[in-house]
Amino acid sequence: xxxxxxxxxxxxxxxxxxxxxxxxxxxxxxxxxxxxxxxxxxxxxxxxxxxxxxxxxxxxxxxxxxxxxxxxxxxxxxxxxxxxxxxxxxxxxxxxxxxxxxxxxxxxxxxxxxxxxxxxxxxxxxxxxxxxxxxxxxxxxxxxxxxxxxxxxxxxxxxxxxxxxxxxxxxxxxxxxxxxxxxxxxxxxxxxxxxxxxxxxxxxxxxxxxxxxxxxxxxxxxxxxxxxxxxxxxxxxxxxxxxxxxxxxxxxxxxxxxxxxxxxxxxxxxxxxxxxxxxxxxxxxxxx
Amino acid sequence: xxxxxxxxxxxxxxxxxxxxxxxxxxxxxxxxxxxxxxxxxxxxxxxxxxxxxxxxxxxxxxxxxxxxxxxxxxxxxxxxxxxxxxxxxxxxxxxxxxxxxxxxxxxxxxxxxxxxxxxxxxxxxxxxxxxxxxxxxxxxxxxxxxxxxxxxxxxxxxxxxxxxxxxxxxxxxxxxxxxxxxxxxxxxxxxxxxxxxxxxxxxxxxxxxxxxxxxxxxxxxxxxxxxxxxxxxxxxxxxxxxxxxxxxxxxxxxxxxxxxxxxxxxxxxxxxxxxxxxxxxxxxxxxxxxxxxxxxxxxxxxxxxxxxxxxxxxxxxxxxxxxxxxxxxxxxxxxxxxx
Numbered sequence: 237x238x239x240x241x242x243x244x245x246x247x248x249x250x251x252x253x254x255x256x257x258x259x260x261x262x263x264x265x266x267x268x269x270x271x272x273x274x275x276x277x278x279x280x281x282x283x284x285x286x287x288x289x290x291x292x293x294x295x296x297x298x299x300x301x302x303x304x305x306x307x308x309x310x311x312x313x314x315x316x317x318x319x320x321x322x323x324x325x326x327x328x329x330x331x332x333x334x335x336x337x338x339x340x341x342x343x344x345x346x347x348x349x350x351x352x353x354x355x356x357x358x359x360x361x362x363x364x365x366x367x368x369x370x371x372x373x374x375x376x377x378x379x380x381x382x383x384x385x386x387x388x389x390x391x392x393x394x395x396x397x398x399x400x401x402x403x404x405x406x407x408x409x410x411x412x413x414x415x416x417x418x419x420x421x422x423x424x425x426x427x428x429x430x431x432x433x434x435x436x437x438x439x440x441x442x443x444x445x446x447x448x449x450x451x452x453x454x455x456x457x458x459x460x461x462x463x464x465x466x467x468x469x470x471x472x473x474x475x476x477x478x479x480x481x482x483x484x485x486x487x488x489x490x491x492x493x494x495x496x497x498x499x500x501x502x503x504x505x506x507x508x509x510x511x512x513x514x515x516x517x518x519x520x521x522x523x524x
Numbered sequence: 525x526x527x528x529x530x531x532x533x534x535x536x537x538x539x540x541x542x543x544x545x546x547x548x549x550x551x552x553x554x555x556x557x558x559x560x561x562x563x564x565x566x567x568x569x570x571x572x573x574x575x576x577x578x579x580x581x582x583x584x585x586x587x588x589x590x591x592x593x594x595x596x597x598x599x600x601x602x603x604x605x606x607x608x609x610x611x612x613x614x615x616x617x618x619x620x621x622x623x624x625x626x627x628x629x630x631x632x633x634x635x636x637x638x639x640x641x642x643x644x645x646x647x648x649x650x651x652x653x654x655x656x657x658x659x660x661x662x663x664x665x666x667x668x669x670x671x672x673x674x675x676x677x678x679x680x681x682x683x684x685x686x687x688x689x690x691x692x693x694x695x696x697x698x699x700x701x702x703x704x705x706x707x708x709x710x711x712x713x714x715x716x717x718x719x720x721x722x723x724x725x726x727x728x729x730x731x732x733x734x735x736x737x738x739x740x741x742x743x744x745x746x747x748x749x750x751x752x753x754x755x756x757x758x759x760x761x762x763x764x765x766x767x768x769x770x771x772x773x774x775x776x777x778x779x780x781x782x783x784x785x786x787x788x789x790x791x792x793x794x795x796x797x798x799x800x801x802x803x804x805x806x807x808x809x810x811x812x813x814x815x816x817x818x819x820x821x822x823x824x825x826x827x828x829x830x831x832x833x834x835x836x837x838x839x840x841x842x843x844x845x846x847x848x849x850x851x852x853x854x855x856x857x858x859x860x861x862x863x
Contacts, residue, residue: 273637324828330636331583331779332827338772339823346816354813453813461648461768468641503652506645513642514630 253486284442
């Protein structure tokens with residue numbers, strides 16, 4: 237294996253890893269603020285992809301152009317899911333919470349199949365079609381744009397959590413619900429915002445992926461498992477942890493697929509994950 | 525809830541057992557019998573899962589690995605050496621218990637969500653490895669030979685009825701093992717580990733040792749269910765005996781009925797299978813996912829409105845017929861338990 241192939245493989249891994257990270261950021265944000273693992277998160281991504289697809293098919297909107305709309309749509313959907321369903325199970329045991337979001341997953345998949353049929357659909361001829369050459373290496377432009385968009389969005393979420401009053405209030409709610417309530421922070425509103433932002437992250441990732449990945453009702457299954465791994469690997473609730481874990485997992489996946497065989501990609505990623513949580517039970521950057 | 529069965533409970537148990545034994549004589553149609561077999565097999569898996577996920581409080585979402593272990597070990601031994609499936613069932617159970625030790629020892633360091641996520645990873649790894657392992661059929665799977673029908677080979681072709689009684693027997697065995705564990709000192713330690721892990725440890729209870737006992741029994745019984753599945757279907761592949769969706773369904777059954785109770789997973793399995801089969805039969809043919817929508821809606825509905833499961837609803841009815849706060853299933857009195 238020469239240097240060129242190694243570099244190509246590493247960079248391809250980073251490109252997909254950054255998109256994985258964005259999906260995981262939404263998941264880890266929801267978990268960090270309210271200790272609930274959202275099994276339906278892959279379906280938020282799926283809905284983001286369908287929103288992009290229909291914007292393109294019906295209104296000739298490019299997924300990149302309609303991306304802000306997709307984000308707003310998914311924010312509203314996430315907040316609505318919180319208000320209608322999740323709000324009622326905050327105090328329920330962990331098992332019931334798993335049960336609820338798992339039911340949501342089946343429901344949303346079923347609804348997508350009902351409304352839009354189980355066909356594979358794809359967006360053709362987007363503004364980001366084509367290839368770019370970097371350091372003499374060739375990359376698909378959609379992959380590069382998706383990775384860049386994922387980094388920007390992750391950075392925006394990170395900035396939002398650090399530098400805005402709402403972000404600080406979210407952090408405070410995550411750290412101590414009761415104390416935050418005493419400071420006049422409306423926990424219900426914070427939870428709804430966390431679900432909104434979490435879903436919007438998945439939606440943006442969906443819009444970016446729609447430029448080069450087919451859309452179908454079960455597409456979320458491909459990403460949710462990796463997102464779980466990133467969240468646990470980076471540490472539940474840690475945005476920066478999810479980002480680093482995303483890059484690491486992306487590299488392991490592509491490099492492992494190249495060295496061992498594509499069929500073992502997922503096995504390698506999951507083995508790495510087990511090794512890390514075994515050595516560090518709270519992940520790379522998690523709070524104990 | 526106490527573990528000394530009252531008179532009403534004993535009568536209910538005898539009636540349920542009699543109904544289960546007599547059911548196929550009343551419902552003779554192949555569709556009804558097949559649904560009933562599915563119910564019993566699912567119930568057996570739920571009861572076995574409950575030993576670890578309910579009583580010991582270690583939520584496993586990777587039990588399909590043990591189910592698949594049972595199915596693959598007995599089927600491979602049958603295909604290669606002509607070993608009787610009954611011995612294969614025992615071998616599969618032993619193999620699954622061994623696998624569970626390897627998995628449990630590192631994973632029991634993890635708590636709560638971290639443990640649940642790790643078990644998903646274990647299940648997916650086993651599925652990934654088997655899918656790429658040509659010696660056990662890889663992604664194509666294994667076909668079992670159509671052997672002479674009978675109890676000896678644990679295979680029947682023209683009628684599915686004997687499978688019903690094998691499944692019922694396996695469920696009875698699993699319930700008996702669970703009841704024995706719950707009443708033994710192991711059961712007390714498991715509950716202590718679940719409710720007060722730090723206190724239990726400070727009193728000298730070896731958390732890991734008793735969790736390993738729970739996972740070994742739970743996985744061995746789950747593997748026995750896997751062998752029965754293989755013998756009934758005569759075909760297994762990674763997608764049918766190793767998927768994470770199966771792991772989650774097994775946990776769902778226990779949660780739906782009520783965890784940490786003997787009858788909860790059985791009730792949950794009957795209800796879930798009825799919903800699943802019913803909506804599949806009514807709407808599945810359209811291929812539009814209507815059955816999935818209904819299935820998902822019901823799961824969310826039960827979880828949101830009755831988080832303590834169906835048994836919780838029944839207990840609640842009996843204790844407070846006028847309505848009010850639903851009782852948590854393990855609480856001795858209903859007073860003060862919030863909704």
